Amino acid sequence: MSQTDHTDQAQSASAKTVIWNDPTFRSIVSQVLAAGVLVWFFYTIFSNTLSNMERQGITTGFAFWNSTAGYGILMSLIDYDSTDTYGRTFFVGLLNTVLISVLGIFFATIIGFIVGVARLSKNWPIAKIATVYVETLRNIPLLLQILFWYNAVLRTLPHPRDSLTLGESIFLNSRGLYLPSPVPGLGFGFVSSAFYLAVVVVFIMVRWANKRQEETGQQFPSFWASVGLLIAFPGVVFLIMGAPMTLDYPALKGFNFQGGIGIIPELLALLWALTFYTATFIAEIVRAGILGVSHGQTEAAHALGLRNGPTLRLVVIPQAMRIIIPPLTSQYLNLAKNSSLATAIGYPDLVAVFMGTTLNQTGQAVEIVGITMAVYLVMSLAISGLMNWFNKRMALSER
Amino acid sequence: MSDFKALPDLPAPTSSTGLAGWFRSNLFSTPINSVVSVISIYFIVSFLIPVLDWAFVSAVWTGEGNAACEQASGACWIFIEDRISIFSYGIYPADQTWRLDIAFALLAVSFGPQFFDKFPFKMPLAIFSLTAFPLISFYLISGGAFGLEYVPTERWGGLSLTLILAFVGIVAALPIGVVVALGRRSEMPVIRSVCIGFIELWRGIPLISVLFMSSVMLPLFLPEGMNFDKLLRALIGITMFQSAYMAEVIRGGLQAIPRGQYEAASAMGLGYWGQMRLVVLPQALKLVIPGIVNTFIALFKDTTLVLIIGLLDVLALVQSAIEDPAWGAVETEGYVFAAFCFWVFCFSMSRYSQKLERKLHTGHKR
Numbered sequence: 001m002s003q004t005d006h007t008d009q010a011q012s013a014s015a016k017t018v019i020w021n022d023p024t025f026r027s028i029v030s031q032v033l034a035a036g037v038l039v040w041f042f043y044t045i046f047s048n049t050l051s052n053m054e055r056q057g058i059t060t061g062f063a064f065w066n067s068t069a070g071y072g073i074l075m076s077l078i079d080y081d082s083t084d085t086y087g088r089t090f091f092v093g094l095l096n097t098v099l100i101s102v103l104g105i106f107f108a109t110i111i112g113f114i115v116g117v118a119r120l121s122k123n124w125p126i127a128k129i130a131t132v133y134v135e136t137l138r139n140i141p142l143l144l145q146i147l148f149w150y151n152a153v154l155r156t157l158p159h160p161r162d163s164l165t166l167g168e169s170i171f172l173n174s175r176g177l178y179l180p181s182p183v184p185g186l187g188f189g190f191v192s193s194a195f196y197l198a199v200v201v202v203f204i205m206v207r208w209a210n211k212r213q214e215e216t217g218q219q220f221p222s223f224w225a226s227v228g229l230l231i232a233f234p235g236v237v238f239l240i241m242g243a244p245m246t247l248d249y250p251a252l253k254g255f256n257f258q259g260g261i262g263i264i265p266e267l268l269a270l271l272w273a274l275t276f277y278t279a280t281f282i283a284e285i286v287r288a289g290i291l292g293v294s295h296g297q298t299e300a301a302h303a304l305g306l307r308n309g310p311t312l313r314l315v316v317i318p319q320a321m322r323i324i325i326p327p328l329t330s331q332y333l334n335l336a337k338n339s340s341l342a343t344a345i346g347y348p349d350l351v352a353v354f355m356g357t358t359l360n361q362t363g364q365a366v367e368i369v370g371i372t373m374a375v376y377l378v379m380s381l382a383i384s385g386l387m388n389w390f391n392k393r394m395a396l397s398e399r
Numbered sequence: 400m401s402d403f404k405a406l407p408d409l410p411a412p413t414s415s416t417g418l419a420g421w422f423r424s425n426l427f428s429t430p431i432n433s434v435v436s437v438i439s440i441y442f443i444v445s446f447l448i449p450v451l452d453w454a455f456v457s458a459v460w461t462g463e464g465n466a467a468c469e470q471a472s473g474a475c476w477i478f479i480e481d482r483i484s485i486f487s488y489g490i491y492p493a494d495q496t497w498r499l500d501i502a503f504a505l506l507a508v509s510f511g512p513q514f515f516d517k518f519p520f521k522m523p524l525a526i527f528s529l530t531a532f533p534l535i536s537f538y539l540i541s542g543g544a545f546g547l548e549y550v551p552t553e554r555w556g557g558l559s560l561t562l563i564l565a566f567v568g569i570v571a572a573l574p575i576g577v578v579v580a581l582g583r584r585s586e587m588p589v590i591r592s593v594c595i596g597f598i599e600l601w602r603g604i605p606l607i608s609v610l611f612m613s614s615v616m617l618p619l620f621l622p623e624g625m626n627f628d629k630l631l632r633a634l635i636g637i638t639m640f641q642s643a644y645m646a647e648v649i650r651g652g653l654q655a656i657p658r659g660q661y662e663a664a665s666a667m668g669l670g671y672w673g674q675m676r677l678v679v680l681p682q683a684l685k686l687v688i689p690g691i692v693n694t695f696i697a698l699f700k701d702t703t704l705v706l707i708i709g710l711l712d713v714l715a716l717v718q719s720a721i722e723d724p725a726w727g728a729v730e731t732e733g734y735v736f737a738a739f740c741f742w743v744f745c746f747s748m749s750r751y752s753q754k755l756e757r758k759l760h761t762g763h764k765r
Contacts, residue, residue, distance in 0.1 A: 031589035038593060045620045052619045123432050124425035125439040139745035140738045141700040144714055148738070151721070152730035337605040344707060351607060365615050373604050373612075380603035 049366065064362040071357055073348045075264050086358050093353035094375065100267065100349060101336040104274040108335060109328075111275060112282025119287050130283070138280040143341055145277055150269035150345040157265075160256050169249050177263040178250035185244035194237040195230070202226040266347035270339065278335045282328060289324035290316070329387045333380055340376075350375065454735075465726045478729045479736050482720050486736070489556015489711050495548060499559045502536040506566070514751060516758075529570060552630040556711035558740055564634065564702040564712070565744075569695050571638045576645025576694075577684075581675060583650055594646070601643035606701055609636040614708045633705050641698045648690035652683030685759050692752035696745045703741075713737055 019025055053060065065087040072082045077095040080088060118130040137145070155174060158164065163173035171178040202225075209220035238244075250260030293316050301311040342349040343356060350372060359368045414420060426436040457473025468475035479486070488496045509528035512518040540563070543549035555563065582594035601609070613636040618626060627635075656679055664678040684691070706715035714737050720726075721733040 027587050031587050034593060035589050044622075048622050049619045052621075052623065055623065122425070122428065123435055123439075125436055125443060129439060129443065135746065136742065139696070139700075139742045139749065141703040141714070141741055143703045143706070144734060144738055144741065147714070147718065148730075148734040151718075152734055156728065156730070340605040340607045341704075343607060351605070351611075355608065355611060359615070365619065369608070369612055369616055373608060376605060376608065377600070377603040381599060384599065384602070 053366070058363060058365075060364075060366070062367060064364050064367075069358065069361070071361070073353060074346065075267065075348055086362065089358050090350075090354050090371070093348060093350035096342075096348050096353070097336075097339055097350040100270055100274070100339045100342065100347070103271055104278065104335050104339065105332050107271070107275040108278040108282055108331075111279035113286055115279060115283035116286025116290070119283060120290060134280045134283050137276055138284075142273060142277045142338055143344055145273040146270055146341055146345060149272050150265065154265040154269050160252060163252075163257075169247075171250055171257060174265065175256055175262075176265045177268055178257045179261045179263070180247040180249045181259075181261045183246050183248050185246060187241040187244040190241055191234050191238045191244070195234040198229045198233045202229055205229075264347075266342070266345050269345060270342050270347050274335055274338060278331055278338075281331050281334075285324055285327045285331065286320075289320040292323045293319045326387055326390060329383055329390075333383050336379060337376065468727060468729075474732050474735075475727070475729055476732065478720075478726055478732050482716075485557065485720065486713055486716055487558045489560060489716060490554050491556065491559070492548070492550060492554065495542075495550060498539050498542070498547065502539045503559065503562065505532060505536060506562075533567075533570065552628050555630065557716055558713045560630075560710065561699075561702050561712045561740075564637065564705065565695075565699045567634055568637045568641060568698045568702070571634075572642040572645050572694070572698065573691070575638065575642035576649055577680070579642060579646035580649035580653060583646060584653055598643045598646050601640050602647070606637070606640050606704055607707060609640050610704055610708050612636070629708070630710060633708060633710060637698065637701060637705075641694060641701070644697070645691065645694050648687050648694055649683065651690065652685075652687035653679065655686050656683050688755055688759065689752050692748055692755075696748050699745055699748070700741060713740055 066085050068082075069084055069086050069089050070082050073080055073089065073092055075096065076092045077099060078088075078092060080092050115130045115133060118126050119134065121127045121130075157172060157174045160171075160173045160175055163171040163178075165171050169180045205225065206222050209222040213219055248259050250257040250262070297315055297319065298311055301315040306314065339349060340351040343352040346352065355368055355372045359365060362368070410416075411420075414423060427433040453473045455473075457471055459468050459471045459473065459475050459477055462468070462477050464477075464481075465475075467477060484493070484496070488499055491499060506528070509524045509532055512521055512524055538544055538547070540555070540559075541550060541552070579594050579597055582590050583598060585591050585594070610633060613632040614629065617632050617635075621627070660678055660682065661674060664674040669677065702712060703714045705712055706718065717733040717737045721730045
């Protein structure tokens with residue numbers, strides 16, 4: 001009796017489902033609703049912005065791009081002075097952002113890998129130093145660290161006259177860090193050509209060594225051979241050409257140093273803080289990556305007869321890298337975005353120069369904020385697209 | 400046949416137990432290790448002695464004004480003592496600060512028990528802290544009702560402002576993050592692409608430009624005559640920014656739940672929200688607790704950025720206090736104090752997440 005009831009119900013249910021219980025109908029309705037709300041939202045914002053700008057007399061468009069900026073910038077990698085255009089301030093800021101990001105990523109990776117491995121060291125003091133470093137700096141806001149290095153350390157350094165110095169060639173004072181700069185002399189071109197030649201030879205040699213090992217099993221010490229080639233060959237050419245390079249030492253002239261490479265304190269403070277802050281996160285990622293490879297892998301490699309070096313190189317590191325690379329990429333992205341905190345101490349990056357001074361002078365908020373965000377977005381989308389691709393390739397696939 | 404009787408275990412050799420054994424295995428296991436240990440201990444000692452001397456031995460703990468500090472070679476802690484009420488309450492009216500005290504005491508009473516395993520009324524307290532508490536504390540701090548004096552948000556500041564920003568951000572970012580993460584994995588193309596756009600947009604730009612936008616552009620977006628409070632604008636910016644990160648963390652958890660769980664929940668006759676609420680989310684959120692707490696910690700640290708748009712959080716007040724000509728060089732003391740405030744909160748949050756992770760780890764350990 002009850003069973004027949006049940007079947008009847010099931011049949012009637014499948015025959016005519018109420019329309020608002022139909023999944024397809026519901027999904028279409030909710031999507032149309034969502035799209036409608038979104039369109040209404042953006043339309044309101046758009047029309048409000050237009051009417052507000054009209055009321056405040058703000059002109060739109062990119063005419064400001066070619067007008068004279070009229071302000072100086074502390075540091076520029078391309079030629080710039082106050083008679084250049086607002087468009088050029090954009091490139092000055094962009095290049096400064098790229099510079100700090102590349103330098104920061106370079107140093108943070110090195111320090112992060114060293115500290116990450118040190119935290120796993122069997123040597124107690126080394127492991128403790130690394131742990132205390134990571135747990136302290138990771139939990140202090142980056143902005144505070146930047147302000148600390150700039151205001152409490154670099155600005156309290158002595159004046160140029162009483163600079164701290166290392167061997168009368170490197171100087172550190174409240175105006176920045178001064179290093180000797182290498183000046184290539186006549187015939188240095190041969191040395192750099194020798195280096196490029198060595199790179200090509202190493203490339204060919206490694207391919208040959210791999211092919212020979214796959215065919216015959218014979219190994220070739222390609223690592224040491226490449227190091228030798230890359231250093232010795234250009235070195236010999238350098239000596240043959242009579243060492244065509246001189247160093248330009250910074251020297252105190254008047255109130256400040258002239259010559260050599262001068263690094264402004266804003267760059268130093270920002271680089272220092274960004275590097276040591278991001279390195280703590282990279283260290284944790286590296287540690288997790290190494291711990292994530294189970295010990296059985298090492299034991300299996302040993303059982304196959306691999307020694308410690310090849311075990312690490314061929315078994316542990318490739319698997320650890322699978323865990324390390326995705327979060328590492330997002331740390332690089334964070335570092336690049338965090339470099340915008342430069343505004344707080346006046347390092348002329350994209351946000352400080354373009355979204356700061358240029359925006360204040362022209363008042364073109366919509367265009368300038370739009371361009372700046374687009375730059376960061378393009379950068380991030382490129383990196384996160386790469387990451388998603390990598391993630392798909394590496395992730396364990398189910399069914 | 401006599402019974403087999405095992406001899407009692409011999410004690411471990413003396414060279415591998417006790418203090419000597421610890422030294423042997425941790426400091427001097429190989430010649431290279433010994434050298435490294437000696438060098439690094441030398442560095443630790445030569446670094447720690449001047450730091451401890453500066454912070455404690457030669458530091459000035461009592462006295463009045465800058466004159467007491469001028470002779471000392473150590474830290475000038477009386478500067479912090481002098482400014483502690485500014486650093487905690489900002490320029491909130493001095494006779495009204497009891498309202499902030501009560502609000503944070505309420506927060507401590509309702510949130511504190513969550514850190515302990517066996518404590519009665521944990522659930523009601525948690526619900527209270529997420530529903531009634533925000534309302535009560537808003538009226539308590541802002542005033543303007545129930546006979547309390549109105550205090551505009553421009554006068555909120557200091558460590559209390561930092562905590563307000565962090566609390567509101569955390570409470571708002573988690574639910575938004577959950578909804579966006581579910582939308583990100585939805586099968587409806589419109590919903591999914593809206594959520595992807597939301598996540599990638601906020602994650603792609605630096606927080607500082609979000610705050611700039613909230614202070615420069617948001618007034619342009621709104622209809623004429625309508626305006627938001629500066630603090631509220633900053634809060635919206637921080638919440639939106641962190642909820643995108645939260646959504647990605649939670650998506651990681653959702654992805655890790657095997658498809659069988661969804662199918663089983665479906666077979667039990669649960670609808671979409673039932674599946675998510677009763678089966679998927681409890682497992683997914685548990686998996687990503689470390690990531691969620693890491694996002695909270697990031698949010699807490701990111702609240703310092705509001706100083707760039709002119710809100711007076713604890714770092715902004717320290718920053719202006721150290722420039723006071725009435726005091727000598729007190730930069731380091733000020734920053735160390737601010738760093739300590741943030742460090743205490745962030746470090747305890749990360750420890751709590753580690754504890755929770757161990758507690759909730761009911762599955763098999765690999």
